[in-house]
Amino acid sequence: AQSVAQPEDQVNVAEGNPLTVKCTYSVSGNPYLFWYVQYPNRGLQFLLKYITGDNLVKGSYGFEAEFNKSQTSFHLKKPSALVSDSALYFCAYRGSARQLTFGSGTQLTVLP
């Protein structure tokens, strides 16, 4: 079955330090992968996506993600975390069934 997994429910990082939010995928064919962020009581905001080509994808608010085919991963990264980055992050994929399916989410807390 196709899926994405977010192995960490919670990630804590100090402000100014680099952050990584992990996502692994099990998707047949060409994987179309996405990252979204959600602030409390709000909808999801699109950050970036991987279609094909460069394995390092740059997105909104200084975020980037690295696609790694051999490790079937698509980790979200940022060189220097801000307190305002604290939010719930979701990895998602669009498979052959044309649905957009989300992972379980990772709560990122950036400590001042």
Next chain:
Amino acid sequence: EAEVAQSPRYKITEKSQAVAFWCDPISGHATLYWYRQILGQGPELLVQFQDESVVDDSQLPKDRFSAERLKGVDSTLKIQPAELGDSAMYLCASSFGDRGGTEAFFGQGTRLTVV
């Protein structure tokens, strides 16, 4: 900047009552999605439309939930009767299409509380 509009933002209803949510997608977006999100969890797809046609409603509890997009633009999701377990955030999203790397854009959601 174009946005997906949803109303109401918050809804409190008693169990066994009917409730309805409305969504207006970004202009020109043919694909419309309704998701349900339990607090702290990932969104789960309830129904997906391509224009006015249902593409996927396999996870929609059809005994109590219904969704329509009559003219292929705005959409309504209805629950009748509401149950306590329906308390959740209901999210509407839209995208230009449903192929490949097409991203979806979300509305602010409707927070439903069933008492």
